[in-house]
Amino acid sequence: MAAKIESRVTTSHWGAFRVLTNNNRIIGTEPFAADPHPSQISETLAAAVHHKTRVARPSFRRGWLAGGDRSRALRGRDEFVELPWDEALDIVAAELQRVIDEHGNESIFGGSYGWASAGRFHHALSQLHRFLNVNGGYVSSVASYSTAAAQAIIPHVFGIPFLKLYLSVQNTWPTIARHTQTLVMFGGINPKNSQVSMGGVTHHETDGWFHEFDRSGMRRINISPQITDSPPGSEWLAVIPGTDTALMLGIAHVLETENLVEREFLAGYTTGYERFSRYLLGATDGQPKSPEWAAKICGIDAEAQRKLARSMASTRTLITVAWSLQRAQNGEQPYWMAATLAAMLGQIGLPGGGVGYGYGAIGAVGVAVKRMHGLTFPQGENPVNTSIPVARVADMLLNPGEPYDFNGERRHYADIRLVYWCGGNPFHHHQDLNRLQQAFRQPETVIVHEPWWTATAQRADIVLPATTPYEREDISRALGDSYLFHMPRLIDPVGEARDDYAIFSELADRMEVKQAFTEGRSSEQWLSHMYDEFRNDNSDLEIDIPDLDQLRQQNWVDLPLRGEQFAEIPFAAFRQDPEKSPLATPSGRIEIFSETIASFDYAECPGHPYWQEPDEWLGAEMASRYPLHLVSPQPGDKLHSQMECALADEQGLRPSAIEINSKDAAARGLRDADLVRVFNDRGACHARIHVTDDIRSGVVSLPTGAWLTHNSDGTDTQGNPNILTRDLGTSRIGQGSSAHTTLVEVALLDSEQ
Ligand SMILES: Nc1nc2c(c(=O)[nH]1)N[C@H]1C(S)=C(S)[C@@H](COP(=O)(O)OP(=O)(O)OC[C@H]3O[C@@H](n4cnc5c(=O)[nH]c(N)nc54)[C@H](O)[C@@H]3O)O[C@H]1N2
Ligand SMILES: Nc1nc2c(c(=O)[nH]1)N[C@H]1C(S)=C(S)[C@@H](COP(=O)(O)OP(=O)(O)OC[C@H]3O[C@@H](n4cnc5c(=O)[nH]c(N)nc54)[C@H](O)[C@@H]3O)O[C@H]1N2
Ligand SMILES: [Mo]
Numbered sequence: 001m002a003a004k005i006e007s008r009v010t011t012s013h014w015g016a017f018r019v020l021t022n023n024n025r026i027i028g029t030e031p032f033a034a035d036p037h038p039s040q041i042s043e044t045l046a047a048a049v050h051h052k053t054r055v056a057r058p059s060f061r062r063g064w065l066a067g068g069d070r071s072r073a074l075r076g077r078d079e080f081v082e083l084p085w086d087e088a089l090d091i092v093a094a095e096l097q098r099v100i101d102e103h104g105n106e107s108i109f110g111g112s113y114g115w116a117s118a119g120r121f122h123h124a125l126s127q128l129h130r131f132l133n134v135n136g137g138y139v140s141s142v143a144s145y146s147t148a149a150a151q152a153i154i155p156h157v158f159g160i161p162f163l164k165l166y167l168s169v170q171n172t173w174p175t176i177a178r179h180t181q182t183l184v185m186f187g188g189i190n191p192k193n194s195q196v197s198m199g200g201v202t203h204h205e206t207d208g209w210f211h212e213f214d215r216s217g218m219r220r221i222n223i224s225p226q227i228t229d230s231p232p233g234s235e236w237l238a239v240i241p242g243t244d245t246a247l248m249l250g251i252a253h254v255l256e257t258e259n260l261v262e263r264e265f266l267a268g269y270t271t272g273y274e275r276f277s278r279y280l281l282g283a284t285d286g287q288p289k290s291p292e293w294a295a296k297i298c299g300i301d302a303e304a305q306r307k308l309a310r311s312m313a314s315t316r317t318l319i320t321v322a323w324s325l326q327r328a329q330n331g332e333q334p335y336w337m338a339a340t341l342a343a344m345l346g347q348i349g350l351p352g353g354g355v356g357y358g359y360g361a362i363g364a365v366g367v368a369v370k371r372m373h374g375l376t377f378p379q380g381e382n383p384v385n386t387s388i389p390v391a392r393v394a395d396m397l398l399n400p401g402e403p404y405d406f407n408g409e410r411r412h413y414a415d416i417r418l419v420y421w422c423g424g425n426p427f428h429h430h431q432d433l434n435r436l437q438q439a440f441r442q443p444e445t446v447i448v449h450e451p452w453w454t455a456t457a458q459r460a461d462i463v464l465p466a467t468t469p470y471e472r473e474d475i476s477r478a479l480g481d482s483y484l485f486h487m488p489r490l491i492d493p494v495g496e497a498r499d500d501y502a503i504f505s506e507l508a509d510r511m512e513v514k515q516a517f518t519e520g521r522s523s524e525q526w527l528s529h530m531y532d533e534f535r536n537d538n539s540d541l542e543i544d545i546p547d548l549d550q551l552r553q554q555n556w557v558d559l560p561l562r563g564e565q566f567a568e569i570p571f572a573a574f575r576q577d578p579e580k581s582p583l584a585t586p587s588g589r590i591e592i593f594s595e596t597i598a599s600f601d602y603a604e605c606p607g608h609p610y611w612q613e614p615d616e617w618l619g620a621e622m623a624s625r626y627p628l629h630l631v632s633p634q635p636g637d638k639l640h641s642q643m644e645c646a647l648a649d650e651q652g653l654r655p656s657a658i659e660i661n662s663k664d665a666a667a668r669g670l671r672d673a674d675l676v677r678v679f680n681d682r683g684a685c686h687a688r689i690h691v692t693d694d695i696r697s698g699v700v701s702l703p704t705g706a707w708l709t710h711n712s713d714g715t716d717t718q719g720n721p722n723i724l725t726r727d728l729g730t731s732r733i734g735q736g737s738s739a740h741t742t743l744v745e746v747a748l749l750d751s752e753q
Contacts, residue, residue: 009555010469011200011476011485012118013639014039015363016556019470024491025050026470034558037204039195041638044646045470049494053453053645055465056495058088064445064461072441076459076710085496089503092462093510095445099418100136105384107417108132109397109443111141113390114424115640118200119474119487120375121527124423124449124466124500129379131504132420134516137384139414145391145429147323148736149331150357152407156594157339159584162357167479170356171318172368172567173209179352181315183213183220184308186244186334187322188229189360192636199478200485201363203562207231209366219315221308223247223300225631225699226659229322237308238696241629242328242617242741243298244321247305248337249611250294252280254309255344257290262346269578270343271585272593276608289611297611297619299696316352317345323361324633328740329614330604331730337609340592348590349575356570364480368567372559373537375477375530386414389735394430394727397439405732408600418445422466422500427455427708428641428720431739432727434683449500452645455708455720465497472499473523475531475551482562486551499523597733604731616726616743618698626680626743628664628700632721635703644707648718656706656719658687660746661697665689668746675749677715678702680742683723685716686749700746 003023009032010019016032017039026046031038059080063071071078083091099107110132116124132138143151147162154162160169176183191206210231213220222230223237223244230236239247255261256277266273282288291302312319319342325334338355347353358365388396389406392413400415419440430436440446440459448460457463471494474487493499501523508517521529531548538545546557573581582588586596598607616622618629634640635656638647648654658678660670670676674689678700687702695701706718716723725742729735 008488008490009485010487010490011202011483012042012469013115013198013200014041014196015200015204016202016483016485017042019045019490021490026491032202035202035204037191037207039204041195041643044638044643047646047649048643049468049470049491051452051645054494055450055453055457055463055497057082057465058085058496059463060088060091061461075441075446075461076437080463085498088462088464089506089510092447092464093507096135096418096507097511099445103415103417105136105138106386106414108138109393109414109416109419110138111388111390111393112421112424113141113145113426114421114429115198115642116423117469118476118478119469120199120476121377121523121530122469122472122474122499122501123377126377126379127500127504128420128422129382130377131508131517133380133382134508134513135511137382138420139384139416140382140387141390141393142387143390143734143736145327145737146361147326147358148389148391149326149730149734150323150335152734152736153332153335156585156597157336157591166358166365168371169570170366171352171354171570173205173366174368174564175351175567175569176318176366177209177212177216179316180218180318182311182317183218183320184223184312184317185221185230185234185320185322186223186338187324188222188224188226189320189322190229191231191360193634194360194363194365196639197363197478197480200476200481200483201478202481202483204363205367206360206363219311225629225696226701227694237300237304240297240299240618240696241631241699242614244325244334245330245337245609246289246294246297246611247300248334248341249280249289250291250298250302250305251309251312252337252341252344253289253294254291254306255313256280258310260309260313261344265346265348266343269348269574270590270592271587272591272608273343275593276340279608279610312345316350317347318352319355320359321355321357323358324631324740326730326734327737329728329730329738330612331736331738332605332733333609333611339590340609343590343592349569349571351569354570364478367480368562368564369480369482370541370561370566372477372541372561373534374479375475375534377526377530388413389729391430391737392729392735393426394432394436394439397442404735405602406735407733408596416443418447419443420447421456421460422449425454425456425641427459428705428722430727431722431725431737432682433708433716433720433722434714435727449503451497454641464503465495466503467493467497467499471497473527475527477534482559483556484545484551484559485556486554488552488555501526600732602732605733614741616741620743622743626745627698628744628746629698630678630721630724630742630744631699631701631740632704632725632742633701635705638705641705641707644705648707652688654706654718655686655688656702657690658719658746659690659692659695659701661695661699662691662693663697664700665691668748670746670748676746677749678724678744678746680724680744682726683714683716685719685721685723687719700744
């Protein structure tokens, strides 16, 4: 009997869509009608959910089961043995208990960074954290791969946590459309990226706003190695990667020497400009940061800098900075320098002026929306208070007990014996993956919950099959979005997959902490509980939030929370009266010089914004061997490495395409679609050449997201840029990922390689 086709709406980090099911299978998807620019990412959903790379049953690495030193060196090369769930859970519970008893909870790493899925209850990281918390805690991680350097520097400068600043203290799209005359975009504003947002984005608006900007006659300057980082209609200044701070200093020098600086603003609202300007003018180091000086570094000619500086000073100007700029060595500096430049222009606190961070990076930035209290699954308290900056994971595993510096603190790495990962794919996301592979061979046990045999699952000892969001009921509510979604269970779990919550409940039972973990609630009871709390917490908003049964019936609701009436002008109160509404910095002002940072005594970050040559850039000595700068942006056709299996099946899509300028291609005898080897001293991967003049000469671009697959000589055959990137903290301030600081060479692939 052919069952009839059913169609329900669900949501995801890339937005809502309709899912067609038949006979317990997903057979296709359709766009969500109310979305003006729906994402194409879900087109691969049916293929991915039922893909042969789904983890079917609990799987154990053979060498690990054999005991002894557990042949750790075989991780990633060994076979897996499948076991029934009950036996598997017994083994996992016993192993966790053993490690806790023998080495204590400080030997468990549960940071488990990753985007997991959009539903709020079945959020894999929250589930893992709660489970480890009721078992005595774990070593955690702080900040994110996305914005770690920004999260460290912004509070020193503005006295506001970066997450709050980028979501709530920025000009919104309607204000920008109405007031901004010059939009200066460092790293562009790319609708390809704002396709996604943590927890979802239902209205994809970025393209629409750029049409609006066209109508208002706004002048837009895209300062980026790739013209495609901004929608068409912008001027392009093709900056050399990693040199934006020098360019900003060049512009600042013009403002200062041509007396275009708003001195009153600097005097009333900032601290430390005098000390910074001594550096700017060369009094401290004998080197004025003139446009001529900057031009030699950043590749943008001095006259263009002068013209830009003058027009920034004479019009309402918004400086925007992409998150990518701080994912680089000394990535704190362009963020601080952009704030300083905006302060010199004196437009902070005026509508459509000042500085903004991360427009286009995710859909939630710039949306005029009334904020609500969130919908969260409580993680409980972590009795262990040791954490690492998130991107220092390989450093930690390779250097137990060793000291490191972080934002003014001296810390020590824990001695990790067991790694537990749920909802992330470090063998896609971390830098220098050959080094990570070494690091992952250190602990005694690596446990992963995953729906798919990702690069990380393949390198674990124990892999427990997790459901995808389409196989369980959930609720979603995202920051910056006005929608609430019920996410129905659309199909039964694939293979023997179980929900993370079900897995942890069973483990908690075996470890005698079931009551503490579940509080006696089933998944359904947790959903009602969380949802009731959410409604209560938001009762003061005086809007109609349906009850859970109504939401189940309706599938979704658009709450009256979005619109121009919710647009607030950032720093308006501070501008109005800096005495009455001071910033939460030590001085109460915007800190162009920070005594706090100066007191850390870090050579790479004195007390003011500062240009320092990165170790790898086109001006480095190393560029004689590796003359191409690699940028590794987010992939346009998917979210990170999710559903990669379905794309990898498509003809001609793997290895991934690397963009190269036509001059650089010609110099190497490369033509479109050629297969190449991309390499440096850290590793090599294959890629497919895409020749274009949309990228600056000297720069190549290879997006993230391929599942690392080593061939016999250690080359990645899929095109994952992280086999090439460098695993070094941005600086001792942020200790973030510095993926964009990477030099490589590209050569035609010989048939033997
Ligand atoms: N070179 C370079 N590297 C980068 C970046 C860069 O710009 N350049 N960007 C970095 C940034 S900003 C980020 S955020 C990271 C992203 O890196 P990740 O967040 O690690 O990437 P994802 O592919 O989203 O990984 C999520 C994983 O969770 C799994 N998953 C989904 N739902 C569930 C679930 O319910 N349960 C369980 N157990 N698992 C689930 C998915 O299958 C997937 O494997 O990459 C970083 N890496
Ligand atoms: N479709 C899709 N969208 C995504 C994601 C995804 O996986 N897929 N991931 C999301 C996540 S987790 C994050 S954190 C955001 C990240 O958002 P961003 O950090 O803004 O995005 P990226 O794509 O890493 O980089 C944007 C551009 O920065 C430019 N760039 C690199 N280095 C430099 C530099 O030194 N100077 C200048 N001026 N430009 C430079 C590159 O040309 C690159 O294309 O994207 C989010 N959006
Ligand atoms: Mo990110």
